[in-house]
Amino acid sequence: MSRFEALLDAFFYRPDEDVGGLLDFAAGSDDLAQPLLEEEPVEYLAFRLEAECYAVPILSVREICKVPLLTEIPRAEPQLLGVMNLRGELLPVYDVKLRLRLSEVPPLVAGPDAGLPPRAARILVLKTDDGPAGVWVDSVAGVVRLKPSMVELSPAGLRGDRDCVAGLGRKGSQLYILLDPEQALSP
């Protein structure tokens, strides 16, 4: 496949692409039978890690980019996948699956032995107190608006010893695990 084909391919909608989040979003806006309570909905960016659907507050997301060449950092902690160069800016890229216990070993995505990243994979650039940081996601699902009443604060210690799950959001039949970016990326 030539480079241009690849670019076009990435640009156009593919039938196999997961746009569930977008559909959900559309479904939510159609739903007029909402309680009269004047709740401000909060926008979240939903994404997939393995088979689960996660979301982070959209205000904490700076941008979404395709997976660039990652440079591995020798002797770094396992969840640090490497560094990437985003328009001249140097950003660390993290894997949160280890912390969420979705996988046992960090994926081999940086360095000369890494294969091509899956087509749907993206890097979310999150704003954190320690500066911007990239997070590997398997695919981006879309933006979802959740009202506070739709969010259930997660019982303490739901997952892992460090509590990086802030709560659970429910919209229709879809469940969103709300991630606390600061906690998820803390060393």
Add this chain to the structure above:
Amino acid sequence: MTPGGKALAEFVAEATEILDALGRDLLALDEARGQEADPEHINGIFRAAHSLKGLSGLFGQERISQLAHAAEDLLDRLRLGRLTLDDQVLDTLVDALDTFQALLGEASRTEEGADLSQRTRDMEDRMARLGSPPPAVEEDPLERLELDATVRAVFTEYEEHRLRENVRRGVALWRVRAAFDLTDFDQGLADLNARLKPLGEVISTLPSSRPGGSTGIAFDLIFGAKVAAHALEAALRGTPAELAPLAVRPPVEGSPGPAFDMPPPPSGREETDAELLLAADTDEEEPDEGSAPPGGSTSLATVPVTPVGSPPRMRAVAPPSTVVGLQAAASAPIPAGRPKVEETSLRSLTQTVRVDIGRLDGLINMVGELLLIKANLQRLAETSRQDGTVALSKLFGQELSRETRQLERKLEALQEGLLEARMVPVGQVFDKLARLVRKIAREAGKEIDFVSSGGEVELDKLIVEELSDPLMHLIRNAIDHGAEGPEARLSAGKPRRAVVRLRAEQKGNHVVISVSDDGSGIDEVRVREVALSRGLVTPSQVSEMTRRELLNLIFLPGFSTRSSVSSLSGRGVGLDVVKNNLGNLSGIIDVWSERGKGTAFHLTLPVTLAIVRALVVGVSGRTYAVPLNSVLEILSVQPRDIRTVERREVLDLRGQTLPFLRLGRLFHLPEREVNRHFVVVVGLAQQRLGIAVDELFGQQDIVTKPLGGRLSRVKGISGATDLGNRRTVLVLDVAELLEEGIAQERRRA
């Protein structure tokens, strides 16, 4: 940044500069403690306090402005000789500088702490209370100077004071008369002043009575010379200046006889002119203002009037007309009184532009990107040149590569210029430290002579900034732990005062800064005990350590040789922090010490971090960059050349054993079978290490970007760079790798 924030930043920058200047003059005064103070320095401090008052008033910095006002008052009294510069005054001024700095610190954070406000008020009171008048003199020395009273009448109080001082000290006084063309007299006068300055003190500049020709103007400069007459003559050769000595009577009572023939006493008409001149001169402090009625022919008796508060002196006996007829302004050719050279132009005195270092960083980054584009162009040119099938393409390729070479040269010049712009002399930090030494020594009860040299050596601004804290810590250590008290020194047969030296020296691509003292040295036995008792090393490790390795234990975290924590050095920050800070600058620290002779810390630092030439190497398919400034040589080594000494790999390099580190193994990379290694021999200061890599790709100029806060704990990597084609390449931290190599050597036991 908000407009208010920007204005504040401006204020802080400006005020910092003023305080720096003030500090320099204060330091010079301090160094000359006990000697006659150089009026230039007192004046400098006075001016600085004055500017600070104006500036802080402008920016609504009440506290600084008031303290500056108090300081200005004190300095004015000092400058006019109403106060003598004794230790008490000097200490007050030094404390005031500290207070100013603290105030500025709070101002920059837009805080206003109550503690500091109180301290400021105390400081103001303290300054106001200082005021022992200088010892009364028997006779005003000025009376001994054979100088026309009309001339004396036009002196400002300050000039009079300076003249008095010079007479009192028996300085040879000269009248330097020079005529200039009206069109460029300011330049001529400035030139004359510049020539005279190093030879003594220009006390006053007066328009001369002698007309300087139809389009000219002549000046009389009253000059106190530090050098002999012939030296003065030699220095003034080529200028229109004429020299004449001003006679001074010996300080005996009652012999007012003139020594030379005198010119006719000034006529009444001339005196009237002198009065007019006085009236025009209102911006100066004029104690005599209006004291003589205009047109009066008796002005000789009415001037000078002793200003209130000035030292008592006998003023009645104005010498009866004098030798050197310094007739003031007989025919003053310019209406505005005495011209002040510095006011002839509004252009600023400096050619300097203050630039935020962040902007320079931006430009440097831009150059980095340009260098990448250039590299791509070069590659293009190369391929089309070799693609010889089409004649046209070949020609085009040659043309292109020629232009690219031009571009390369210009880029290099641009890069060099930018790097130069970032360079500042380390003396900036040295001056600040010199002031600290005084304070620390006083607190510690030590007598210290502080000697600094090499302040002119230049380093990148960022490095200089980062250096101040580590250096301060080392100097604190030297005074607090290194230097002994005066008594202990005397009994050890050393001079009473300890010497602390701060020295900078350029060595190739690096700058070596050393902090040394001639104190008691480091007790390595004690170091060993402490390291063992804190569990920093094991007995078996210690038993094999050389003296130098033992000394290096002081850099381990959690080490402090003093059991009692002193308020100075023991502030919870140890030498390990110093070492870390230096590591962040890609520098290393080394210690030398001899019992009873002293201790020296040597800091080896790169000149700049902004753009460096790097060697691009490959290990297990990864690419890394090694800054060339620490690469000594590159060897090609067969696996059989690698030896092991006590299970550690070493190389034999011309009879010397070289520690050998496989980068791939250190970084836990999958190892590949190779039939030869390239060994990059790196070195900083005395340490050497061979780093084995698989491939060499060549050299390239790189702009290193730091890995950022999240990744600052990563060891062995100082940053990352871009080698074009959007590939990010890590830059090795040679200092840290050396460290690890040495540490491995230590661990072998």
